[in-house]
Amino acid sequence: MLLEIFLALLAGLMAGAFTGLVPGIHINLVAMLLFASSAFFLQITSPIVLAAFIVSMAITHTFLDFVPSIFLGAPDEDTALSVLPGHRMLLKGQGYAAVRLTIIGCFFGLLIAVALASFFIVTSPLFYPFLVKAMAFILIGISAFLILGENKKFWAFFVFILSGILGYAVLNFPVLKQPLFPLFSGLFGASLLSASFLQNVKIPEQKIQNVVVGKSEMKKTLGLSIIASSMVSFLPGVGSSQAAVIASSFRKRMKEKSFLVLLGAVNSITMLLSFVALYSIQKPRSGVAVFVGKFLPAFSQQQLWLLLIVGLIAGCVSVFLALFFAKTFSRTLMKINYRWLCFGILVFITAISLFLSGPLSLLVLVTGAAIGMLTTYLGIKKIHMMGSLLLPVILFYLAAL
Amino acid sequence: MAENLLKISFAVAILGTLAIVFLSNNLEPKAVPISGINERMIDEWVNIRGKVIQETDLESMKILTIDDGTASINAVLMGKTNSSFRGVNVEILGKVTEYRNELEIEISRIKNAA
Numbered sequence: 001m002l003l004e005i006f007l008a009l010l011a012g013l014m015a016g017a018f019t020g021l022v023p024g025i026h027i028n029l030v031a032m033l034l035f036a037s038s039a040f041f042l043q044i045t046s047p048i049v050l051a052a053f054i055v056s057m058a059i060t061h062t063f064l065d066f067v068p069s070i071f072l073g074a075p076d077e078d079t080a081l082s083v084l085p086g087h088r089m090l091l092k093g094q095g096y097a098a099v100r101l102t103i104i105g106c107f108f109g110l111l112i113a114v115a116l117a118s119f120f121i122v123t124s125p126l127f128y129p130f131l132v133k134a135m136a137f138i139l140i141g142i143s144a145f146l147i148l149g150e151n152k153k154f155w156a157f158f159v160f161i162l163s164g165i166l167g168y169a170v171l172n173f174p175v176l177k178q179p180l181f182p183l184f185s186g187l188f189g190a191s192l193l194s195a196s197f198l199q200n201v202k203i204p205e206q207k208i209q210n211v212v213v214g215k216s217e218m219k220k221t222l223g224l225s226i227i228a229s230s231m232v233s234f235l236p237g238v239g240s241s242q243a244a245v246i247a248s249s250f251r252k253r254m255k256e257k258s259f260l261v262l263l264g265a266v267n268s269i270t271m272l273l274s275f276v277a278l279y280s281i282q283k284p285r286s287g288v289a290v291f292v293g294k295f296l297p298a299f300s301q302q303q304l305w306l307l308l309i310v311g312l313i314a315g316c317v318s319v320f321l322a323l324f325f326a327k328t329f330s331r332t333l334m335k336i337n338y339r340w341l342c343f344g345i346l347v348f349i350t351a352i353s354l355f356l357s358g359p360l361s362l363l364v365l366v367t368g369a370a371i372g373m374l375t376t377y378l379g380i381k382k383i384h385m386m387g388s389l390l391l392p393v394i395l396f397y398l399a400a401l
Numbered sequence: 402m403a404e405n406l407l408k409i410s411f412a413v414a415i416l417g418t419l420a421i422v423f424l425s426n427n428l429e430p431k432a433v434p435i436s437g438i439n440e441r442m443i444d445e446w447v448n449i450r451g452k453v454i455q456e457t458d459l460e461s462m463k464i465l466t467i468d469d470g471t472a473s474i475n476a477v478l479m480g481k482t483n484s485s486f487r488g489v490n491v492e493i494l495g496k497v498t499e500y501r502n503e504l505e506i507e508i509s510r511i512k513n514a515a
Contacts (some may be wrong), residue, residue, distance in 0.1 A: 036441060166418045172509060173425040173493060174446035198406075290443075290499070297502065360424065367417025370410045377407035399480050400461055 004049045009310055012056025016314070017321055019057065020064025023074035023352060024183070026178075027054075027061045028287035035291050047295040050301055054295075055275060055307045056314040058288045059110065063318035064325065066102040071095055071329040072345050073192045075367045077180050077389065080188040082263045084382050087192055089211075093204040095333065097211040099326035101257055103319055104213070105225070105264025110315040112226050112265075112271040114308050120273060121301070124234050135235055136397035139242065142249045152380050154162040159375055159384040163187065163305045164391025166371065169393050170364055180283055182353040182361035186368020187385045190349060193342040194369055195376055203338040206330035213257050221258045224250050225265035233273035233285060238393055240270040243384050272311055279304040294333045415468040429494055436471035438504060442497045447506065449474070449493050450514050465508075467493065476506040490514040 019025045031054050034041070062078070069079040070086030082102060089098035143160060150156035170179045190256055195201075213221070228247035232238040243266040248254055254262070274286035279299050284290040296303055333341070353361040368388075375382050432448045451469030463478040465486055476493055477500075492514040495506040 032441070032443075078476075162418055164416060166421060169418070169422045169425040173421065173428075174430050174448075174509070175428045177445065294502075360428075363417060363421060363424075367414060367421060370413035370417060373406065373410040374414050377403055377410060 001046070001049075004045055005052050005306070005310065008045075008049045008053040009056045009314060012058075012310075013060050013314055013317055013321065015053070016060025016318070017064050017325075020061045021067060021325060022347065023068050023072070023076070023189075025075045026076070026181075026287075027058050028291075030057060031288045035294060038295070045257040048306065051292045051303070051307060052310045054288050054292055057312045059268065059314040060318045060321065061272050063106045063264075063315065064104055066099055066106075066264065066267075067322060067323065067325050069189075069327060070098045071326075071333060072343070073189045073196070073295055073346055074114075074127040074349055075184055075188050077184050078267050079263070080184045080241065081244050081383060082260060083188045083192055083385070085259055087196075088256065089260075090203065090206075093207050094209070094211060095206050095274060096208050096326045096330045098260055099322060099401060100210060100321045101213065101260035101265035102267075103326075105221070105261035105266075106263075106268040106322075107136060107319050108218075108222055108230075108261075109225055110272060110312060111266030113229075113269045113276075114312050116226065117272075117276050117304075117308055120230065121280045121304075124277065125229055128234050128281050130373070131235055132397070133199065133401065135175070135231075135349045136394050136401065138231070138246070139238075139390055139394050139397070142246055142380045143387065143394075145249050146245070146381075146383060150380055150384070152378060155378045156380050156384045157382060159371065159378075160387035161391070162183045162387075163371055163385040166364075166367060167388030168392045168395065170388075173360070173364075176357050176360055176364070178356045179361075179364065182364040183358050183368055183388060185349045186355065186365040187372045188371035188382065190346060190365055191372020191376065193346050193349075195373060196348070197339055197342040200339050201342075206334055208327055208330060211257055211291060213255075213261055216308040217255070217258050218261065220251070221262050222265055225262050225269060227267035229273060230264045233270045234277045234281060234283075236285065238285070240266045240284070241386060241389055242393065245269055245383060245390065248383065268315065272308065274313070275304065275307055297328075337377050349381035413451045434471040434515065435469045435474045438472075438474060438497055438506075440499070440504065442501055445497050446509075447495065447497055449476075449506065450490070451493075452490050452496065453488060454483060456487045459483070459500075465491075467506075474504060474506060475500075476508050476511075478511065486511070 019027050065079050069075040071083050075083050086098040147156045170183050224247040228243040231242045274289040277285045278289045278293050284293045353365050416441045430446050430448050451467040453465045455466035457464040465476045492512050494510040495508040498507050
């Protein structure tokens with residue numbers, strides 16, 4: 001059994017590296033394919049081994065998917081907010097350091113989540129009903145706080161509402177499959193890549209160096225990450241993106257580097273806590289947790305701890321994997337004409353959108369890119385475009401009251 | 402140049418959003434028989450037609466059991482509503498979801514099929 005778990009862990013590392021590095025390939029897709037072929041796999045192994053594969057893949061993915069977001073400007077919904085600070089550091093020759101900061105966040109987030117798992121197992125059934133009722137108001141308050149903190153308040157509100165309407169329409173677009181890819185690639189990726197292409201941005205020599213975040217800054221950032229992540233991990237419809245917005249709203253001026261640590265931490269904490277939620281409140285709170293629940297319908301605490309240990313080991317290995325790929329991207333990027341690389345990635349994002357979501361996704365991609373460019377030319381923060389997820393979620397929770 | 406790009410972005414953002422809102426309200430997937438709904442369709446939108454054979458009112462939702470002659474499935478209508486659908490032939494647009502290992506449909510739009 002141990003050998004099988006170990007092999008599942010290795011296979012999960014490879015699958016997570018693949019889904020993390022290739023934009024548009026989601027872990028839910030791999031988990032669904034595994035479930036579809038489970039009749040075959042369950043003849044040669046047990047459900048806990050398949051669940052271990054899923055956990056290993058999911059945790060590896062959370063570490064690796066910052067690499068294409070920062071180097072290529074091709075994010076998914078979990079890493080969208082890393083594009084701009086990551087790109088700024090890339091333009092200073094610190095792309096590697098930017099990825100390293102997200103990895104530090106991911107790793108410490110994972111450690112904290114495992115350390116506090118027992119606490120959440122006991123307390124989450126107690127605070128879950130309160131959070132369900134309060135979430136709409138928490139998100140409204142945080143959105144208002146972010147908008148009021150902007151110098152150009154009207155335009156911040158305008159972008160929040162416009163992105164919200166776009167997000168709501170796209171998420172309720174019956175003939176559009178996988179709507180989040182074109183939505184987030186447009187809002188956060190294509191807008192930045194188009195601007196870089198138009199302005200003929202040159203990428204300086206990338207230094208393989210470390211950037212340090214002070215101890216007290218790190219403690220505050222990780223503290224905020226765990227508070228915000230625990231608020232969203234047990235609820236439906238909210239995830240690491242909302243956790244990042246919640247956490248960043250607690251501090252008026254968060255440094256770029258701390259923000260990258262925070263994004264990494266909320267990403268790994270929410271992923272790990274989604275498995276804790278499956279046990280403690282018997283509700284899957286991530287796509288992959290749905291499939292773990294299917295493989296382990298009588299999910300026990302012993303199985304949960306085994307999966308948490310698998311996740312922890314996968315996380316430790318992923319640190320080295322992510323650093324390796326960040327170094328490789330740093331070295332390769334310098335050899336390529338960045339303007340044409342941006343153009344190539346735009347073509348790639350368009351092709352993946354067409355493949356995953358069909359021809360109507362191009363309209364979503366272009367509209368999202370236009371809103372993203374609007375924020376650039378208006379000089380307001382891109383975080384207001386998170387209205388695309390926040391507004392539909394606020395409406396969902398208000399309707400459930 | 403920056404001012405022109407600002408104007409273009411503004412126009413495309415507004416017109417694009419309006420077009421997507423319009424299309425999302427007017428384009429529907431083809432109707433499928435309930436027996437054709439399977440686990441691979443989780444999170445996909447479907448359009449079904451059938452008779453409401455059972456109706457259960459809960460605190461903040463209504464659960465309708467729809468039968469189209471090929472199979473039956475539960476459909477969840479979120480929010481409070483006083484209208485009853487029992488015995489009515491309905492057309493439902495919604496997303497396939499799963500609850501306690503049973504497939505169900507989260508209703509987005511429901512209308513009288515007659």
